[in-house]
Amino acid sequence: MTDIKTIGLTGGIACGKSSVSKLLAQNGIEVINADELAHQTITLNGPAYEEVLKEFGRRILKQSGEIDRRKLGAIIFADPKARKRLESIIHPVVRTDIMRAIAEAKTKGFSCLVVEIQLLFEVGWECLFDRIWVVSSSIEKQVTRLQKRDQLTEEMARTRIAAQLPLAYKEERADVVIYNDEGLLELANQVQQVIKSELIQ
Numbered sequence: 230m231t232d233i234k235t236i237g238l239t240g241g242i243a244c245g246k247s248s249v250s251k252l253l254a255q256n257g258i259e260v261i262n263a264d265e266l267a268h269q270t271i272t273l274n275g276p277a278y279e280e281v282l283k284e285f286g287r288r289i290l291k292q293s294g295e296i297d298r299r300k301l302g303a304i305i306f307a308d309p310k311a312r313k314r315l316e317s318i319i320h321p322v323v324r325t326d327i328m329r330a331i332a333e334a335k336t337k338g339f340s341c342l343v344v345e346i347q348l349l350f351e352v353g354w355e356c357l358f359d360r361i362w363v364v365s366s367s368i369e370k371q372v373t374r375l376q377k378r379d380q381l382t383e384e385m386a387r388t389r390i391a392a393q394l395p396l397a398y399k400e401e402r403a404d405v406v407i408y409n410d411e412g413l414l415e416l417a418n419q420v421q422q423v424i425k426s427e428l429i430q
Contacts, residue, residue, distance in 0.1 A: 233334055234341040234428065237357065239349035240364030241396045242389060243374035245409035245416060249364050250345045252420040258428070259339050263346040266326045267319050271296050280318050285311070306389050320352055327357060341428050350394055350402065360427065363403035365396050366410050 238253075238260075240246050250260045270277040273295055281296060282289070289301045305312035327344055334342040343362075346354065355361055366374075368390065375386040400406050405427060407419050 233331070233339055234360065235331055235358045236341060236343040236427075237349050237355065237361045238343050238345045238364070239347065239361065239399060240407075241366065241371055241399070242347065242393060243371045243378060243386075244364045244366045244396070245374075245407075246345050246347070246364045248409065248413065248416060249362075249407060249420055250343070252417055253343055253424070256420070256424055258341060258343055258424070259334060260343045260345060261327075261330050263323055263327060263344060266323045268298070270319050270322045271298075271301075276322050277318050281315065284314055284318065306392055309392070312392070316348075316352065324354065324357075327354075331357075348393070350399055355402070360404045361402065362405040362407060362423065362427075363396075363399045364407045364409055365400055366408065370410055 238246055238249060247262075250262065254260050269275055271281050272278065273293075278296065281301075285301065285304065289296050289304070291297045301315070305315050327346075330344070331342060344358070346352075349355065349361070371390055372383060372386045375381060375389060376383060379386075381389070405423055407416070407423060409416050
């Protein structure tokens, strides 16, 4: 087992965390996505499926019996208490999965592991990582990307952004801030610089 540097990658919704994750992976860096882990917990046979269904009822189901994430998302973004109830079910499972992934990465001899977590600060998981990287962008870019990505109205996009901690709060607490307002080429250049300064010994 070897020492490993763990990175928590976070930022605002629709700021480009996934793009940064892809760029890191293209550079041979191991990346896992906490949202994907969360989605797995509520699949038909997932460890949180029954509890989520008990909490929110059959209105969130597709005909197949799978949980419809769009329906569930509409409920929790409109009701902070509902979001907290969902998080209380899912987050303990995801945290356990992250700790398992870190342990496995150590066993495999990886020098670093990046974990992309949308709500890292909101759930207080900074302590799990050696370094925190935040991906940031202007509110205008966020709104435009979110509207396009999720087929939302501007009002719906702004509501989802407002439901999260302000980007300024996250930037203040980050070890590294990656700005994503100028396109993919500039983003790739920044990621290369961060890799050199943070990960190459």
